[in-house]
Amino acid sequence: MYTKENILNALRMVSHPEKxxxxxxxxxxxxxxxxxxxxxxxxxxxxxxxPFLSSIKSSCVRAVKEH
Structure with missing residues (x-):
């Protein structure tokens, strides 16, 4: 089951390519x-x-599914 905390943990794996x-x-x-x-x-x-927003969105979906 997903919780806000484990979603945040997954999203911590998503980096902004430029930043x-x-x-x-x-x-x-x-x-x-x-x-x-x-x-x-x-x-x-x-x-x-x-310009990186689309790839960040895709990375978010992937990170949450894999976490």
Whole structure:
């Protein structure tokens, strides 16, 4: 079963390619919701046009599934 804490732990494995730090430390993870239907989380990029946002989203999904 997923909890907010183990999701955050998984997301600590996701680094921003340009910044070199994990997205949790960078403050990019907003709200996390865990329900019977699934998990939703809000990413808060520093810039709305961050060119790495798509790859970060994919990395988040992969990290949570593998954790």
């Amino acid at each position: 070199g730090s994990d997205i949790v430390k960078l403050g990019m993870v907003g709200e996390i919701n865990v329900t019977a239907e699934g998990i939703t989380l809000v990413l808060v990029p520093e810039k709305s046009n961050d």
